[in-house]
Amino acid sequence: MSAREGWITFAATLAAFLMLSAIFFLLLGKPPLEMGLSLVEFAFGDAYSLSETLAKASPILFCALAVAVPGRLGLISVGAEGQLYIGAITGTALVLGFPELPPLAMIPLMLAAAALGGAAWGLVPGLLRARLDINETIVTLILNYCAVLFASALVFGPWRDPANQGWPATAPFPPAAVPPAVDGKVHLGLLIGVLLALALHVFFTRGRAAVHIRILAGNRKVGRTFGLDFAFWVTALMATGGAIAGIGGIIEVAAIQGRLQPSISLGYGLTGFLVSWLARHRPLVILPIALLVGGLLAGSDALQLFAKVPAASATILEGLLFATALAVPGLIARWRRSDGN
Amino acid sequence: MIMDREPLVRFEHLTRRFGELAAVSDVSLDIRAGEVLALLGENGAGKSTLMKLLYGIHPPSAGRILLDGRESPIRGPADAMRNGIGMVFQHFSLLPALSVRDNLLAAWPATPAYIGRRSKRAARVLDRLSVIAPDIDPERRVDTLSVGEQQLVELCKVVNLEARVVILDEPTSVLTPAEAQRLYDFVLRLAAEGRAVVLITHKLADVEACADRIAVMRGGMLVADFAKGERTTAETVALMMGRPAATAEPAPDRFAGRPARLVLREITASAAGHVLKGISLEIAGGEVLGIAGVAGNGQTLLAEVVAGVEAPSGGDVLLDGESIARRGDEPHATPIGYIPEQPRDNAVVETMDLSANLRLRALAAGEADGAYDVAALIRRFNIAPSEPTRRAGTLSGGNLQKLVAARELGVPRPAVLACYPTMGLDLGAVGTVYEAMFAQAAAGAAVLWISEDLDDLLARAHRIAVMRGGAIVALVENDGTLTRDRLGAFMTGAPAEAAA
Numbered sequence A: 001m002s003a004r005e006g007w008i009t010f011a012a013t014l015a016a017f018l019m020l021s022a023i024f025f026l027l028l029g030k031p032p033l034e035m036g037l038s039l040v041e042f043a044f045g046d047a048y049s050l051s052e053t054l055a056k057a058s059p060i061l062f063c064a065l066a067v068a069v070p071g072r073l074g075l076i077s078v079g080a081e082g083q084l085y086i087g088a089i090t091g092t093a094l095v096l097g098f099p100e101l102p103p104l105a106m107i108p109l110m111l112a113a114a115a116l117g118g119a120a121w122g123l124v125p126g127l128l129r130a131r132l133d134i135n136e137t138i139v140t141l142i143l144n145y146c147a148v149l150f151a152s153a154l155v156f157g158p159w160r161d162p163a164n165q166g167w168p169a170t171a172p173f174p175p176a177a178v179p180p181a182v183d184g185k186v187h188l189g190l191l192i193g194v195l196l197a198l199a200l201h202v203f204f205t206r207g208r209a210a211v212h213i214r215i216l217a218g219n220r221k222v223g224r225t226f227g228l229d230f231a232f233w234v235t236a237l238m239a240t241g242g243a244i245a246g247i248g249g250i251i252e253v254a255a256i257q258g259r260l261q262p263s264i265s266l267g268y269g270l271t272g273f274l275v276s277w278l279a280r281h282r283p284l285v286i287l288p289i290a291l292l293v294g295g296l297l298a299g300s301d302a303l304q305l306f307a308k309v310p311a312a313s314a315t316i317l318e319g320l321l322f323a324t325a326l327a328v329p330g331l332i333a334r335w336r337r338s339d340g341n
Numbered sequence B: 001m002i003m004d005r006e007p008l009v010r011f012e013h014l015t016r017r018f019g020e021l022a023a024v025s026d027v028s029l030d031i032r033a034g035e036v037l038a039l040l041g042e043n044g045a046g047k048s049t050l051m052k053l054l055y056g057i058h059p060p061s062a063g064r065i066l067l068d069g070r071e072s073p074i075r076g077p078a079d080a081m082r083n084g085i086g087m088v089f090q091h092f093s094l095l096p097a098l099s100v101r102d103n104l105l106a107a108w109p110a111t112p113a114y115i116g117r118r119s120k121r122a123a124r125v126l127d128r129l130s131v132i133a134p135d136i137d138p139e140r141r142v143d144t145l146s147v148g149e150q151q152l153v154e155l156c157k158v159v160n161l162e163a164r165v166v167i168l169d170e171p172t173s174v175l176t177p178a179e180a181q182r183l184y185d186f187v188l189r190l191a192a193e194g195r196a197v198v199l200i201t202h203k204l205a206d207v208e209a210c211a212d213r214i215a216v217m218r219g220g221m222l223v224a225d226f227a228k229g230e231r232t233t234a235e236t237v238a239l240m241m242g243r244p245a246a247t248a249e250p251a252p253d254r255f256a257g258r259p260a261r262l263v264l265r266e267i268t269a270s271a272a273g274h275v276l277k278g279i280s281l282e283i284a285g286g287e288v289l290g291i292a293g294v295a296g297n298g299q300t301l302l303a304e305v306v307a308g309v310e311a312p313s314g315g316d317v318l319l320d321g322e323s324i325a326r327r328g329d330e331p332h333a334t335p336i337g338y339i340p341e342q343p344r345d346n347a348v349v350e351t352m353d354l355s356a357n358l359r360l361r362a363l364a365a366g367e368a369d370g371a372y373d374v375a376a377l378i379r380r381f382n383i384a385p386s387e388p389t390r391r392a393g394t395l396s397g398g399n400l401q402k403l404v405a406a407r408e409l410g411v412p413r414p415a416v417l418a419c420y421p422t423m424g425l426d427l428g429a430v431g432t433v434y435e436a437m438f439a440q441a442a443a444g445a446a447v448l449w450i451s452e453d454l455d456d457l458l459a460r461a462h463r464i465a466v467m468r469g470g471a472i473v474a475l476v477e478n479d480g481t482l483t484r485d486r487l488g489a490f491m492t493g494a495p496a497e498a499a500a
């Protein structure tokens, strides 16, 4: 696709999304233009809105990168959600186990524990795929349920803080475990996410590993003939993806929620999955899309509060965005085809 | 021949561009019922693309297609099938994990939602199979079939559609002479039933056997369209190539008798329904050893073991005394030049460009790729279109085969393993590939050459081994006294003494 065609597709997608959202607001009996403008305002209008948006974008960014990493090898992982939960659990375990650590040690160790947990959760489907050729999509899907239920079991059971009087959650994190933040919710995690995206971009576009992964993604058998190790890369990339989601999980817990609760994620895993596929697993494209989707979620949250639109609006608008983004390029291609190129 | 009737299909000034490139350019051609039209032309001439326009895979950029005199309503393969047009592609579309029977059922429009194992209706899809390929057991999984057998199942699938127009894209390139003969009979029967058959081919034998009319394409354009017999074979070849055919047939130098370089020692292996039962062969540097055999007798597995794609369960492969067999799942890069069958699946990365595909071995090994002069390889093997930045997946079937040959034969190799290396190539390219293969031998490589084409083997190999049932059943010196019939007898299992 040439740059010009890219822009045409982008503009058409945006226009289609705006039209569909307008119809949605009309159906709710709200003035579409006003709603749209407030949405943008609530998402990006001032420092506070922006920080809300960034807070929502952060876990989406981590989950999208977690899907993109194995995605570059042609694997379809839907496991970001579960890996996020496991990262949150192992990270929390460290904090609960060593609450006295100084901040300089606490945060790196907490992140490392989360990364290890997430990596282990990604390693399982990775090994099953590499050694036994078991479909990674199914395994990651199943492991999501295990992780979410495991987190619930912990906070309803052994990890419940008695001080909560029955409320299922751990004790609040000590201040040393809360990542530094500039403006309320603009925290260290976001910086880590952006740096990770940049590093992954370099890794996947430059150097020998990048070529090996491209060859294996394009034709596994050819890679095998010329000595490339599919099993190694499946395992390594699945584990790396898991580690990234795991870091995203503990950051969400430590920076936003302050303690481990049964529901850490508002479907960030699935949203991240869609973002990664929209970006075709390109980290630099994931960055703006994650921001956009974060803005949409934050904006519609605020809209719900101030304009009395239903709570489901955020999900519906998000769905409209993904549907148009996936459908419009195909429709354009088809229209071009029947137009005789 | 029915010349006076309204044509079933009429192309009017048809053009199809891919970016700058006009794959089909201003073609006007009729396809008539009851007639076999042979569509000839060099690799990349636009034959497959022209037929894909009719089948609705690509829409034309200009011009129109008339079906029964009306503008064709076909927008995709499903439309094509509804309108009675069936196509067997150069690259197959069978589901490898399903049985032959299930593949045929899945493609049959009249298949009910539920069908039992012994259903009478299910049996009907197998009727044609028993005519075209009586030897294929319908319960076998498709991934255990040889390429030629898959080709026949594809054909059966299309014929089951009761298509009025049957398009066959290079159907005989992977068939044994016996299979090809059955295909000819079948094609003639289809035409006699009043169907139109389009036969895309590079083999003049196909044209001889069943064509009524011949259309020749070159560089996207239709350069001739005439009834068979109106022109001589030499004229037809000249039309295809744009020049008279070269007369020199490439053959390797006489074999001087050097020590063994590539040694296969007691190889046993099993995979996907095939077995190797202790295969031993020694190929000397400079020698061209042909392996003849009906496809599906273990050749594919043997090739993959020798090339280190599959691990043998016993025995060894030695190159200059060192083992080059794969052990377990450890990464293993083959040191020998290797042209596998079905290059689109087994030898190229379609998502990468020509240049990367030509340098693939160096890229995978992480070495400097100085040995691969991409521009020179493209020129020498006449790969078209020739831009090194073009995506390999957009090449025509023959040009893809040339790409693999260029990579594997274009730089010096200690040994070469070539499986059907000229499959789908036009006459000019066949010469180039053979020349390159024999140049490797002349430079001291041990060449192992798997083929079904007995005439080619007899004309060119120094020695010929015959494979049947996963074993070498004969190994004979090709000293000029060897005949097709004797080889054929080995292949089909006549007693071995017949050779002595």
Ligand SMILES: Nc1ncnc2c1ncn2[C@@H]1O[C@H](COP(=O)(O)OP(=O)(O)OP(=O)(O)O)[C@@H](O)[C@H]1O
Residues within 6 Å of the ligand: B018, B021, B022, B023, B041, B042, B043, B044, B045, B046, B047, B048, B049, B050, B090, B384, B385, B394, B395, B396, B397, B398, B399, B424
């Ligand atoms: N999808 C595509 N995108 C770009 N170029 C294409 C595409 N399909 C075909 N081409 C180009 O169109 C030309 C004609 O290709 P086509 O496959 O029709 O050749 P062909 O006559 O069937 O050759 P062969 O004998 O090798 O099969 C080639 O140069 C090919 O590279």
Ligand SMILES: [Mg+2]
Residues within 6 Å of the ligand: B047, B048, B049, B090, B169, B396, B397, B398
């Ligand atoms: Mg073709």
